[in-house]
Amino acid sequence: MNILFIGDIVGRTGRTAVKKILPQLKQKYGVDFTIANGENLAGGTGMTFETYREMNEAGVDYFTSGNHIWKKADFVPNLDIKDVNVIRPANYADNVPGKGYVELKVNSIKLIIINLLGLVFMPEYLNNPFLEADKILSQYAISDKLFAIVDFHAEATSEKVCLGHYLDGRVSAIVGTHTHIPTADARVLPKGSAYITDVGMAGSFNSSIGDEAEPIIEHFKTGLPFKLEVAGPPAVVDGVLIKINDKTGLANEIVQIREIVD
Ligand SMILES: [Fe+2]
Ligand SMILES: [Fe+2]
Numbered sequence: 001m002n003i004l005f006i007g008d009i010v011g012r013t014g015r016t017a018v019k020k021i022l023p024q025l026k027q028k029y030g031v032d033f034t035i036a037n038g039e040n041l042a043g044g045t046g047m048t049f050e051t052y053r054e055m056n057e058a059g060v061d062y063f064t065s066g067n068h069i070w071k072k073a074d075f076v077p078n079l080d081i082k083d084v085n086v087i088r089p090a091n092y093a094d095n096v097p098g099k100g101y102v103e104l105k106v107n108s109i110k111l112i113i114i115n116l117l118g119l120v121f122m123p124e125y126l127n128n129p130f131l132e133a134d135k136i137l138s139q140y141a142i143s144d145k146l147f148a149i150v151d152f153h154a155e156a157t158s159e160k161v162c163l164g165h166y167l168d169g170r171v172s173a174i175v176g177t178h179t180h181i182p183t184a185d186a187r188v189l190p191k192g193s194a195y196i197t198d199v200g201m202a203g204s205f206n207s208s209i210g211d212e213a214e215p216i217i218e219h220f221k222t223g224l225p226f227k228l229e230v231a232g233p234p235a236v237v238d239g240v241l242i243k244i245n246d247k248t249g250l251a252n253e254i255v256q257i258r259e260i261v262d
Helices: 011-028 051-057 073-080 128-138 155-166 213-222
Strands: 002-005 033-037 062-064 101-106 109-117 147-153 174-176 194-196 199-205 234-243 251-259
Touching: 002 011, 002 147, 002 174, 011 051, 011 199, 011 234, 011 251, 033 147, 051 073, 062 109, 073 155, 109 128, 109 199, 128 147, 128 155, 155 174, 174 234, 194 234, 194 251
Parallel strands: 002 033, 033 062, 109 147, 147 174, 174 194
Antiparallel strands: 002 234, 101 109, 199 234, 234 251
C-alpha cells in the first residue's frame, strides 16, 4: 500500500499548489491513499468547511491536524461529524470536540490514522503523547498486522525522534508535522516503521513557514506584535511516500518528495 502524506497545507498558496500537483504525484507514485495535515488550510490558521471540501475534492482523502485546528471556531463542530475526514490530536482532554484517531478501509485493508501533539514548547494542556499512543494501540491485539500512520505534530526534534523509536515496529509510520520545515532524516527504523522528524509543508516557498516574512522579521527586531499574512507563489509541496508491505503492515521504504509549483 502506498500512502502519500503531505505536510501542513498553508492557506490559498498551499491549497492551489496541492490541487495542481496532486494528480501528477498520485500517478507517478501509484498512491493508494493521501493524507495531509490541514491545521493551516484557511488563511494560514485553522480550517473552514469550504477549504476542507476544496482539498477533499482535490484528492486529499483524510486530514490530520494540530494546535491550530481550533482557530476557525465555526469549523470545530464538524470534527464530530462522521463523514468529515478530519482528526485532531488524540492527547487533548476527553471533553474536547473531535476524535484523535480513526479506522478506515483502504483496498480492503484496515488503516488506522493517529494524530498526537507534542508537549515540548506547546502551551496546551495535553495528555502525555507516548502514553496516549500506548492507550490507542493497546486496543489492538499484538498479533494484528497493524497498518497505522501516526502524525506527531510537535516542535522538538528530540521528542519526535523518541516517539519514533518508541513506536518502531508497532505502526507503519511515524511522521512529524508542525514546523513546516522538512528534515533530511526520512528512513525506515530498525524494527520496520517509516519515520521522518518533519514532513514540511505545502505553502509559499519564499516565506516564513508559509507567511510573509517581513512582519515577522520586524517582530524579531522589535518584539512588537505582528499580523500573519499568507505569502504568495511560488509554492513548495513537501511530502513523503510511505510504501507499506501488504503482508506485515511495516514499511518497505519512505521516499521524501519536494515539488516547487509556480
Ligand atoms: Fe502548521
Ligand atoms: Fe502546528
